Amino acid sequence: MADSYKYEHYKAVPAPAEKVNIKKKKPKLMAVVDEDNCTGCQVCVPFCPVDCIETVAVEKYGIPIPPVQVRFDECIGCQICARVCTKLTWDAIHMLPTAEFEETYNTTVAD
Ligand code: SF4
Numbered sequence: 367m368a369d370s371y372k373y374e375h376y377k378a379v380p381a382p383a384e385k386v387n388i389k390k391k392k393p394k395l396m397a398v399v400d401e402d403n404c405t406g407c408q409v410c411v412p413f414c415p416v417d418c419i420e421t422v423a424v425e426k427y428g429i430p431i432p433p434v435q436v437r438f439d440e441c442i443g444c445q446i447c448a449r450v451c452t453k454l455t456w457d458a459i460h461m462l463p464t465a466e467f468e469e470t471y472n473t474t475v476a477d
Pocket residue numbers: 399403404405406407408409410411433434450451455456457458459
């Protein structure tokens with residue numbers, strides 16, 4: 367198999383974040399983890415440029431490796447985690463338009 371073919375799959379995956387940034391305005395999209403599908407592998411965590419992906423409290427599911435969740439007020443909607451999860455692991459992160467997110471979860475995302 368040619369080397370170029372071997373690395374084709376990873377082309378859309380960005381590099382892990384070099385430094386942690388912070389949100390400057392309300393994003394258009396929100397990352398939502400499907401906790402039932404997330405393996406808890408944490409592969410997505412170092413890619414988030416604002417470091418807002420964390421492990422769900424162990425007590426919530428009572429399983430050894432809990433899924434992750436996004437601190438939504440810090441998410442900048444960059445979609446990197448969704449791309450990383452889809453490409454490298456399990457496709458457990460979906461991006462929702464922020465208005466839909468607010469309606470679905472009956473909450474308001476901070477500016
Ligand atoms: S990469 Fe996907 S499966 Fe792994 S912890 Fe992140 S959301 Fe869960």
